[in-house]
Amino acid sequence: MTRDIALVAFAQTDHRRTSEELSEVEMLMPVLHDVLGQTGLRTADIGFTCSGSSDYLAGRAFSFTLALDGVGAWPPISESHVEMDGAWALYEAWTKLLTGDADTALVYSYGKSSPGSVRDVLTRQLDPYYVAPLWPDSVALAALQAQALVDAGETDEPALAAVGARSRADAAAANPHAQLRGPVPQGDYLVRPLRTGDCPPIGDGAAAVILAAGERARELCERPAWIRGIDHRIEAHGLGVRDLTDSPSARLAAERAGAFERPVDTAELHAPFSSQEVVLRKALRLGDDVRVNPSGGALAANPIMAAGLIRIGEAAARIHRGESDRALAHATSGPCLQQNLVAVLEGDPR
Amino acid sequence: MPEVLKAPLVVEFPFTRSLGPVQSAFLTGLRERVVLGVKTGDGRTLVPPVEYDPVTAEEIRDLVEVAPTGTVTTWAWNHEPRRGQPLGTPFAWVLVRLDGADTALLHALDAPGPEAVHTGMRVRIRWAGERVGAITDIACFEPYDGESAEPGGHDGTFEDAVHGIVAHARLDYTYSPGRAQTAYINALSSQRTFGERCPSCRKVYVPPRGACPTCGVATSEQVEVGPGGTVTTFCIVNIKAKNLDIEVPYVYAHIALDGAGLALHGRIGGIPYDQVRMGLRVEPVWSEGARYPDHYRPTGEPDADYDTYKELL
Numbered sequence: 001m002t003r004d005i006a007l008v009a010f011a012q013t014d015h016r017r018t019s020e021e022l023s024e025v026e027m028l029m030p031v032l033h034d035v036l037g038q039t040g041l042r043t044a045d046i047g048f049t050c051s052g053s054s055d056y057l058a059g060r061a062f063s064f065t066l067a068l069d070g071v072g073a074w075p076p077i078s079e080s081h082v083e084m085d086g087a088w089a090l091y092e093a094w095t096k097l098l099t100g101d102a103d104t105a106l107v108y109s110y111g112k113s114s115p116g117s118v119r120d121v122l123t124r125q126l127d128p129y130y131v132a133p134l135w136p137d138s139v140a141l142a143a144l145q146a147q148a149l150v151d152a153g154e155t156d157e158p159a160l161a162a163v164g165a166r167s168r169a170d171a172a173a174a175n176p177h178a179q180l181r182g183p184v185p186q187g188d189y190l191v192r193p194l195r196t197g198d199c200p201p202i203g204d205g206a207a208a209v210i211l212a213a214g215e216r217a218r219e220l221c222e223r224p225a226w227i228r229g230i231d232h233r234i235e236a237h238g239l240g241v242r243d244l245t246d247s248p249s250a251r252l253a254a255e256r257a258g259a260f261e262r263p264v265d266t267a268e269l270h271a272p273f274s275s276q277e278v279v280l281r282k283a284l285r286l287g288d289d290v291r292v293n294p295s296g297g298a299l300a301a302n303p304i305m306a307a308g309l310i311r312i313g314e315a316a317a318r319i320h321r322g323e324s325d326r327a328l329a330h331a332t333s334g335p336c337l338q339q340n341l342v343a344v345l346e347g348d349p350r
Numbered sequence: 351m352p353e354v355l356k357a358p359l360v361v362e363f364p365f366t367r368s369l370g371p372v373q374s375a376f377l378t379g380l381r382e383r384v385v386l387g388v389k390t391g392d393g394r395t396l397v398p399p400v401e402y403d404p405v406t407a408e409e410i411r412d413l414v415e416v417a418p419t420g421t422v423t424t425w426a427w428n429h430e431p432r433r434g435q436p437l438g439t440p441f442a443w444v445l446v447r448l449d450g451a452d453t454a455l456l457h458a459l460d461a462p463g464p465e466a467v468h469t470g471m472r473v474r475i476r477w478a479g480e481r482v483g484a485i486t487d488i489a490c491f492e493p494y495d496g497e498s499a500e501p502g503g504h505d506g507t508f509e510d511a512v513h514g515i516v517a518h519a520r521l522d523y524t525y526s527p528g529r530a531q532t533a534y535i536n537a538l539s540s541q542r543t544f545g546e547r548c549p550s551c552r553k554v555y556v557p558p559r560g561a562c563p564t565c566g567v568a569t570s571e572q573v574e575v576g577p578g579g580t581v582t583t584f585c586i587v588n589i590k591a592k593n594l595d596i597e598v599p600y601v602y603a604h605i606a607l608d609g610a611g612l613a614l615h616g617r618i619g620g621i622p623y624d625q626v627r628m629g630l631r632v633e634p635v636w637s638e639g640a641r642y643p644d645h646y647r648p649t650g651e652p653d654a655d656y657d658t659y660k661e662l663l
Contacts, residue, residue: 024528025560070561129373135435192428238404240453
C-alpha cells in the first residue's frame with residue numbers, strides 16, 4: 001500500500017419511518033452539502049464520486065441516476081455506483097484513491113424503505129431457483145440464525161433483549177439522528193425467537209463521507225480517520241451450507257484488514273438483528289473492553305444501503321472527535337451476515 | 351406544504367430462468383418425488399445441490415439420491431404467513447438435513463404450533479399434488495416419527511427434464527414523487543406549468559426534480575413558464591405503440607416552454623406531421639379533466655429565431 005487514505009468528513013440524515021415528502025435526491029442533498037461544508041470542498045474539487053443504493057427498495061428504476069442531480073455532475077464527473085450498501089462504494093473509492101487517479105472521493109448512499117415492504121423486497125436478493133420462490137422474508141431468515149444460536153447455547157432471549165435495549169439507550173444518549181432512541185418495548189414475536197425489539201426499525205435515510213489521500217487529508221481534517229486496512233469477504237449463498245452461529249467471512253475480512261494486530265477501543269457493527277451482534281462479537285473477537293456501537297447501531301436506525309456506510313462514518317467521527325484512537329467498522333450484506341466488510345480506522349497519536 | 355401526492359405502484363415480473371445441469375436434475379427430481387444431492391470434492395453431499403463446489407469452485411456433477419425424511423437443524427415460528435410463502439396458515443421455517451445429506455434445505459414445516467417444533471425433530475417431505483419441476487413441488491415438511499426412508503438409487507437422469515423455471519415476482523409500493531414534483535403535478539392539474547430556478551446558475555428546470563444537476567444545489571424558487579413554447583427538435587413516429595390510440599405518423603418533439611431552461615417532451619398535433627419544423631411556436635391543448643396536456647398545437651406566431659433556442663435542443 002503506497003498511500004495513506006482517510007475519512008475526513010461524515011454526515012447523515014435524521015432517520016425516519018418515512019420521508020414521503022422528499023424524493024431521493026431531496027433527501028440526499030443536505031448530507032452531501034454537509035460533508036462538502038465540513039471540508040470546504042466544492043463538488044468540482046472532488047476527484048471521484050461513488051454511491052450505493054438499490055432501486056428495489058423504493059421501486060424506482062435508475063433512481064441512482066436521479067440522485068446524481070444532487071452531486072452537480074455536469075461537466076461530467078468521474079463517477080461509479082454499486083447496487084450495495086455504501087460501505088462497498090467506500091471500498092471502491094478507497095481502491096480508486098490507492099491507484100493515485102484521485103486525491104479526494106465523495107461516497108454516499110441512501111435508502112428509502114418506506115414506499116415498499118422491505119421484508120418482502122429483500123427476498124429478491126436470494127437464490128432465485130431454490131429459495132426466492134418460497135418468499136422467506138428477512139426477519140424469518142434472521143430468526144433461523146437466532147434459533148441456531150439459542151440451540152448452541154450462545155445466547156438466549158433475555159440476552160438478545162439486552163442488546164436491543166443497550167443499543168437504543170446509547171442512541172438516546174449520543175445519536176440525535178437515530179430513529180429509535182430510548183426504551184422500546186421488546187414486544188411480541190415477529191418471527192420466533194425474534195421479537196420486535198430484536199429487529200431494526202424500518203426507515204429512510206442517507207449518509208455521505210469524504211475520503212482524502214495523504215497530506216490532502218490533513219489539510220481537510222484536523223484529525224483524519226486513517227483507513228489502516230479494509231477487506232470484504234462472502235460466504236456460500238446456501239443458508240444450509242453455512243454454520244449460522246459463526247461468521248468466518250467477517251473474521252477473515254477482519255484479519256485481512258489487520259484488526260487483530262492490535263486491540264481496538266471501539267467497534268461499530270452493522271448487526272440489524274440483536275442475534276447478529278452475538279455472532280459478530282465472537283467472530284471479531286471483541287472483548288468486554290471494546291465499546292460496541294456507541295451510536296446505537298442498526299437496531300436504532302437501519303436505512304438499508306446506508307447503514308453499513310454509517311457504521312464506518314460513525315467510527316471515523318469518533319476518531320475525528322478524539323473519542324477513539326483505533327476503531328473497527330463493519331458492514332454486512334445479504335441474509336444472515338452472508339457478506340461482511342471490515343475496516344480498521346486510526347487517528348494520529350495525540 | 352400541500353399534501354404529498356401518492357399512488358400505488360406495482361412492480362411485477364416473471365423471470366424466465368434457465369437451469370444448469372445439476373439444478374435441472376434436482377428440480378426434475380422433485381417433480382418425480384425424488385430428492386437428489388450432489389457430491390463435493392471432499393465427499394460431502396449437498397442438498398439442495400449446486401453446480402459448483404462451494405469450497406473449491408470446481409464443477410460438480412455427481413448426483414446421488416437422498417431420503418425424503420430428515421432432521422430439523424434450526425427453525426423459526428412464523429405466525430403471520432406473508433404472500434407467496436409455502437403455507438397460508440402459521441408454520442415454522444425450517445432448515446432440514448435430509449437423511450443422506452450433509453447440508454440443509456430451507457422450507458416450511460406444517461406444525462400445530464411452536465411448542466410442537468424443536469431442533470433435532472424428525473420430519474418428512476409432503477409433496478405438492480401438482481408438480482412442475484420447482485422448489486414448490488415440495489409443499490412443505492411435516493412431522494414424522496417413523497423410520498428413515500431408504501433413498502432409491504436414482505442417478506439423476508430423467509426423460510423430459512425441466513431446463514428452466516418461470517419465477518414470478520411482485521412487489522407493491524406506494525409511490526410519492528417528492529416535494530418538487532408534487533408541486534409541479536399539482537400545478538399541471540390547474541393547467542399551469544411551474545418550474546424551479548437554480549439559485550446558483552439561474553436555470554429554470556421544467557419539470558423540476560428538486561435539484562440543479564449542474565450545481566448540485568436545491569432548487570426552490572417557483573417560476574411559472576409557458577404556456578407557449580418553441581419546438582427545438584422533433585422526430586416522426588411511424589410505429590404504433592401498444593395501447594396508444596394515436597394515428598401514425600405523428601410528431602414527438604422537444605418543446606422549450608417560454609421561460610424554461612430546458613425542453614420537455616410532447617406530441618405535436620393540429621398540423622400535418624411533415625410541416626412540423628424547428629422553431630415552430632406551439633401551445634398546450636388540454637382535454638377535459640386531464641392532469642397534463644394532451645398535446646401541443648401551433649399558435650400561428652412566426653417561427654422563433656434559432657438563436658433563441660439553440661441552447662435548448
